[in-house]
Amino acid sequence: MIRAPGLGLLLAAIALAPLQALSQGRPYVVLAAGTTTRDSGLLAQLLPLFEARSGLAVRVIGVGTGRAIELARRGDVDALLVHDPAAEDALLREGVASLRRTVMVNDFLLIGPQEDPAGARHASDAPAALNRVAQAQGLFLSRGDDSGTHKRELALWKATGTAPEGSWYRETGSGMGATLNTASQLDAYTLVDRATWLFFRNRGQLAILYEGDARMRNLYSVLLVSRAAHPHVRPRAQEFADWLVSKEAQAAIRAYTIDGQVLFHPAANPPSEESP
């Protein structure tokens, strides 16, 4: 039993090793990114290019835009890649974010069962399509998680003039992928961004029913957390924000396709000439 304290210390040292090893290695910045940019595979395509150029690793926390914005408010991340312009405005106003740059754009799609019992595919615009779902009481899944997609869905419902209520309207309270998994099991309608839809493997009987309304435009921006608000944020996040709007990054965004379809269209205006 005399050995026990020595053994204990040894085990404690082994146990604490990961605590010590954490900040060694390459310099990095922490990015909170909407799940769509991660789940679509875009970031996996872009980040190696940036890391090779800058020597700076980007650690991605994939969360809904609502949660990403909360992480920024608390100073837990250095930068955001999100898609909720109204919430981004608020961050800039509050001084939590010091800079915003538009990076790319795609669009939201109304998807639902192939047979489309509500007839949403024959609607004249996006609110009308939602109205048809509501009229027919077709099962509709809402993210219900304050994500950028959820916020846009609520805005579209607002444009219909009727509040979605009833047993046909259900909140999953989950990410886009989990909501799509549920929709494909229940043959339900839901709103999804094009990138996640194209990347998603478990579509079941679901199909795109309505697309193309200007109100379904989905704008992604990069924001830097302000060093005035949170002095410890890593200043090199600026390099990543600069690079995302560079010609190299914008071309790489344009080049990322699935089944021949572009997932995100570059939208930096204008793309900056030189890369950092």
Add this chain to the structure above:
Amino acid sequence: MSDLTAAFSTAVSLILSLDSDLVEIILLSLRVSGSAVVLAALVGLPLGAAIGVLRFRGRRALVVLLNASMGLPPVVVGLLVYLMLSRSGPLGWLGLLFTPGAMVIAQTLLVTPIVAALTRQAIEDLSEEYDEPLRSLGASFPQRVATLLYEGRLSLATTLLAGFGRAIAEVGAVIIVGGNIAHVTRVMTTAIALETSRGDLPLALGLGLVLVGIAIVVNGCAQWMQEVARRAAA
């Protein structure tokens, strides 16, 4: 059914190809959960043994509390640790959020009550048999606790395995405090959650089967070590 077959063949090909990303994820899972169990053992074994041996006011209430805390929801523990380690929290200056260290802390908090509660039961049973003789030999309190822990080592090994099982299988805590960052804080369970959210169910389930395989290997090793120890003791 075809999903299950696809998952099984995915699991087999994942293991056979020894994909370097997968190996990295497995090693991190083992390191984080292993560290958490070691730390939990350092606290939980003596704590559980002390409660098992000592008689004091409020002991029964403490035992109830300890047993109940075995059921702490991982996501709640994750949230608490997140609020502590967040830059806006009391321990934010440590800069541990979204690192493996934060994951070890969260899992340690999850596992310690399990180790302490199961140790308490095992030691209490043993102490009924051994405590009187030990006292009559004039053993001090630390000596009695140490002797009882030693005598109970075989059942305590199972206690640690239960703690390890809890740690390696949970996703709620590590995904909040670790952030599921590729190559940094991605472990088996968060990788499974990610592939599920991408709708790649066969890959998710395939990873799940690999995780089950790891649990079997770890428990098999522990079983073997117990048998070696038992033979050595006989």
